[in-house]
Amino acid sequence: MKVLKFGGTSVGSAENIKTLLRLVGEEKQKNSPVVVLSAMSGVTNLLTDMAEMAERGEDYDAHLKEIEAKHFAVIRSLLPAAAQNPVFTRLKIFFNELEDLLQAVANLRELSLQTKDQILSYGERCSTFMISHIASQNFGDALYVNGSDLIKTDSNFGQAKVDTELTEMLINNFYQENKGKVLFVTGFIASNAAGRVTTLGRGGSDYTAAVWGAALNAEEIEIWTDVNGMMTADPRIVKKAFSLPELSYTEAMELSYFGAKVIYPPTMIPAFMKKIPIVIKNTFEPDFAGTCIKSDVKASSLPIKGISSIDHISIINLTGSGMVGKAGFSGRLFSLLSREQINVVLITQSSSEHSITFAVKPTDASQAISLIKKEFELELDAKKLELPEVENNLAVLAIVGENMKRTPGMSGRLFSALGRNGINVRAIAQGSSEYNISVIISKDDLSKAVNAVHDAFFTDLKRTLNVFCLGTGNIGKTLFNQLKEQMPFLAANNDLQVKVTGISNTRKMIFNTDGLSLENWEAELNTNGEQADLAGFVAKMKALNLPNCVFVDNTAAESPIEFYQGIFESSISVVTCNKKGNSADFAQYKSFKDTARKFGVDFYYETNVGAGLPIIRTLRELMMSGDKVARIEAILSGTISYIFNNFKGDAGFYETVKEAQELGYTEPDPRDDLNGKDFMRKMLILARDAGYPLEASDVKIDNILPEACLNATSVEDFYSELQANAAYFENLKNTAANDGKVLRYIGKLENGNVEISLQMVDDSHPFYMLSGSDNIISFTTDRYKTRPLVVKGPGAGAEVTAAGVFADIINVGTLNK
Ligand SMILES: NC(=O)C1=CN([C@@H]2O[C@H](COP(=O)(O)OP(=O)(O)OC[C@H]3O[C@@H](n4cnc5c(N)ncnc54)[C@H](O)[C@@H]3O)[C@@H](O)[C@H]2O)C=CC1
Numbered sequence: 001m002k003v004l005k006f007g008g009t010s011v012g013s014a015e016n017i018k019t020l021l022r023l024v025g026e027e028k029q030k031n032s033p034v035v036v037l038s039a040m041s042g043v044t045n046l047l048t049d050m051a052e053m054a055e056r057g058e059d060y061d062a063h064l065k066e067i068e069a070k071h072f073a074v075i076r077s078l079l080p081a082a083a084q085n086p087v088f089t090r091l092k093i094f095f096n097e098l099e100d101l102l103q104a105v106a107n108l109r110e111l112s113l114q115t116k117d118q119i120l121s122y123g124e125r126c127s128t129f130m131i132s133h134i135a136s137q138n139f140g141d142a143l144y145v146n147g148s149d150l151i152k153t154d155s156n157f158g159q160a161k162v163d164t165e166l167t168e169m170l171i172n173n174f175y176q177e178n179k180g181k182v183l184f185v186t187g188f189i190a191s192n193a194a195g196r197v198t199t200l201g202r203g204g205s206d207y208t209a210a211v212w213g214a215a216l217n218a219e220e221i222e223i224w225t226d227v228n229g230m231m232t233a234d235p236r237i238v239k240k241a242f243s244l245p246e247l248s249y250t251e252a253m254e255l256s257y258f259g260a261k262v263i264y265p266p267t268m269i270p271a272f273m274k275k276i277p278i279v280i281k282n283t284f285e286p287d288f289a290g291t292c293i294k295s296d297v298k299a300s301s302l303p304i305k306g307i308s309s310i311d312h313i314s315i316i317n318l319t320g321s322g323m324v325g326k327a328g329f330s331g332r333l334f335s336l337l338s339r340e341q342i343n344v345v346l347i348t349q350s351s352s353e354h355s356i357t358f359a360v361k362p363t364d365a366s367q368a369i370s371l372i373k374k375e376f377e378l379e380l381d382a383k384k385l386e387l388p389e390v391e392n393n394l395a396v397l398a399i400v401g402e403n404m405k406r407t408p409g410m411s412g413r414l415f416s417a418l419g420r421n422g423i424n425v426r427a428i429a430q431g432s433s434e435y436n437i438s439v440i441i442s443k444d445d446l447s448k449a450v451n452a453v454h455d456a457f458f459t460d461l462k463r464t465l466n467v468f469c470l471g472t473g474n475i476g477k478t479l480f481n482q483l484k485e486q487m488p489f490l491a492a493n494n495d496l497q498v499k500v501t502g503i504s505n506t507r508k509m510i511f512n513t514d515g516l517s518l519e520n521w522e523a524e525l526n527t528n529g530e531q532a533d534l535a536g537f538v539a540k541m542k543a544l545n546l547p548n549c550v551f552v553d554n555t556a557a558e559s560p561i562e563f564y565q566g567i568f569e570s571s572i573s574v575v576t577c578n579k580k581g582n583s584a585d586f587a588q589y590k591s592f593k594d595t596a597r598k599f600g601v602d603f604y605y606e607t608n609v610g611a612g613l614p615i616i617r618t619l620r621e622l623m624m625s626g627d628k629v630a631r632i633e634a635i636l637s638g639t640i641s642y643i644f645n646n647f648k649g650d651a652g653f654y655e656t657v658k659e660a661q662e663l664g665y666t667e668p669d670p671r672d673d674l675n676g677k678d679f680m681r682k683m684l685i686l687a688r689d690a691g692y693p694l695e696a697s698d699v700k701i702d703n704i705l706p707e708a709c710l711n712a713t714s715v716e717d718f719y720s721e722l723q724a725n726a727a728y729f730e731n732l733k734n735t736a737a738n739d740g741k742v743l744r745y746i747g748k749l750e751n752g753n754v755e756i757s758l759q760m761v762d763d764s765h766p767f768y769m770l771s772g773s774d775n776i777i778s779f780t781t782d783r784y785k786t787r788p789l790v791v792k793g794p795g796a797g798a799e800v801t802a803a804g805v806f807a808d809i810i811n812v813g814t815l816n817k
């Protein structure tokens with residue numbers, strides 16, 4: 001025999017009640033169940049409000065009408081006209097009694113807990129009577145049971161304690177007398193020895209179900225609710241949360257302790273004591289298996305079962321020498337709080353015993369403080385105890401699961417996920433059962449924390465990266481195309497979900513925490529975007545406080561650079577193809593690196609040198625493994641490489657530069673390529689990464705342009721000057737060609753000196769054979785002494801650059817995680 005309990009939403013409308021009756025009918029085919037019902041959704045709140053309104057002398061009539069209407073609508077819709085009368089009559093009697101009670105409260109202006117329980121009882125009585133009657137029309141043998149007669153409690157109105165022995169006897173007798181009938185039992189309500197109605201407190205209907213289940217040794221207790229069982233986290237916070245098929249009683253207790261509203265832990269104790277399985281099912285998806293809570297759970301591969309949280313908590317810190325070695329101190333403290341019904345959510349104590357921190361509901365904090373001041377007056381006067389301090393606006397996050405027991409690395413994983421996301425932990429507690437590790441953090445960080453921790457533990461799910469992109473030009477656009485193409489591959493092979501959460505260019509910016517569409521981001525940005533504002537973009541990115549964020553700078557502007565520092569300090573990684581950050585002051589370059597390291601985030605800029613070619617990471621790996629760079633020789637301007645590889649025969653210099661620009665090799669301002677500045681930036685970045693604290697002014701640059709071109713004040717002027725100086729470039733070309741040589745613009749780093757020079761090289765030179773926008777770099781190091789390590793390939797162009805940015809983003813998402 002099963003006990004089926006249906007909550008407020010499951011009895012909340014005619015439609016849902018039909019489903020309920022179908023489910024009960026199906027169960028009846030096997031064995032007549034006991035069905036425990038809650039009040040219709042919203043009714044208990046209305047009754048509470050009405051009681052309080054009556055106490056204040058306010059008019060509660062509208063509420064009463066609302067409750068009536070809710071029930072009557074169901075009766076009209078689910079019963080044939082001829083069968084409606086007895087239900088209307090009975091409900092009207094209930095409502096008259098209720099009105100009399102409310103009138104009495106209004107007259108006396110006094111609402112005792114006892115009267116309140118009596119008032120609240122009408123919620124369950126109305127819903128249960130009505131539904132049992134509809135059921136008897138459907139399948140007969142349905143009996144309305146006022147459960148308050150059978151569950152006997154003490155007189156602690158509002159939260160009465162059950163007299164188990166007497167209750168079990170009464171339930172058993174009643175059940176025997178009514179065998180074969182489907183019993184529809186009011187949840188939540190009980191009565192004391194004198195027969196006065198009491199209520200069972202929060203989650204009371206679940207408790208009723210557990211009490212009945214335990215009394216009758218039911219084979220199972222099914223809790224029918226409006227969600228798919230217990231989930232790995234609150235699905236309103238974590239979109240990826242999923243339902244757990246099985247949980248042990250302890251896990252369910254721990255999970256629901258902090259938050260999971262699905263069931264309220266104490267209600268399970270009677271079932272727990274008798275090892276009766278509790279199955280949580282969804283009335284709106286009855287075929288879904290739900291969650292089974294039982295004692296013999298199968299071994300699970302999940303490292304933890306879930307993450308629970310409470311988003312409002314305060315902590316109280318007590319410090320002082322008076323606590324050290326005083327055996328009775330915490331006993332006195334916590335029995336004081338318990339006596340005054342202050343629920344202590346979590347406790348930590350330093351091993352020096354010099355301080356105790358405990359968490360309470362914010363509404364209990366000030367009472368707790370005054371109680372402590374009173375209780376420990378002597379210690380406070382004698383300065384053996386400091387005045388207690390309260391911290392508000394905090395939240396608790398707890399990871400729960402029996403698999404944590406004796407598994408090293410669990411807390412490491414938790415804290416590194418929190419640390420990487422810049423979440424400060426205020427207090428920590430681990431139960432010695434090792435089923436639960438709880439941390440107290442700022443309330444503002446809770447959503448980010450739960451998501452980051454969920455990602456860190458449920459690694460079979462896709463890890464989400466929230467990407468904020470600045471720049472929608474040549475590189476930015478191409479990156480979006482590549483991301484769009486590769487999304488399915490990433491999801492399948494890297495378990496990575498890349499969400500472009502924000503986009504800005506100089507005109508517009510737009511955000512979407514579900515991820516912007518990469519199909520039509522441009523139209524979206526132009527039509528729905530707001531006016532761009534760089535500071536606003538960065539501020540919004542920080543304020544969203546999402547986990548695993550990456551800021552991507554695909555601009556050539558200086559303005560974004562000043563935000564990098566603050567972005568790192570907000571624990572957000574930076575990926576940039578913009579060379580201006582790393583090639584400004586050395587102090588700033590150093591500070592970026594130090595800050596990123598300090599905050600445990602990544603700073604990737606592979607495309608600063610040689611576009612997507614693996615140059616920066618090659619150098620980084622050489623340096624990290626202790627190698628020393630003796631010399632670097634390189635061609636690192638894709639534009640100039642292209643020009644020198646194509647400026648031959650009849651090709652004109654001006655036309656070749658134009659081509660390079662059209663092919664997307666040049667900087668937004670091509671003068672930066674031709675005047676050597678772009679190359680200088682790359683050499684400077686390499687030198688710095690190789691350990692030389694150089695400034696831009698330390699790099700010697702051979703100029704390849706005539707004075708007039710260098711002095712051009714606009715790109716247009718610049719191109720005119722290139723045309724006007726055609727003869728100069730022809731001469732350069734011919735001089736080289738006449739000697740059987742080619743022009744090469746080559747950078748060199750040696751002994752901490754950097755220079756970039758124009759050279760004419762013959763076919764004996766390793767840099768002779770290049771084509772297209774090729775870059776080439778050769779590293780001579782302690783380990784690559786006789787033959788250098790060489791990287792060569794296309795070093796400019798939108799595809800290869802965007803690919804490099806893409807790879808950096810993926811590395812943030814996957815490396816060392
Ligand atoms: N073209 C190539 O082969 C390579 C380019 N790069 C770098 O890529 C970067 C981007 O180059 P392109 O895409 O060609 O430039 P682009 O001029 O086509 O696009 C720049 C984008 O940045 C946006 N932008 C500029 N300032 C902004 C601000 N303050 N706030 C928001 N958005 C802003 C612009 O609106 C535009 O959408 C440059 O830093 C360049 O050095 C790096 C390696 C290779």
Ligand SMILES: N[C@@H](CC=O)C(=O)O
Pocket residue numbers: 607608609610611636637638639640665666667673678795796797
């Ligand atoms: N404009 C640059 C592009 C890569 O950084 C170049 O020509 O090399």
Ligand code: NA
Pocket residue numbers: 606607608609610611612613614615616804
């Ligand atoms: Na590179």
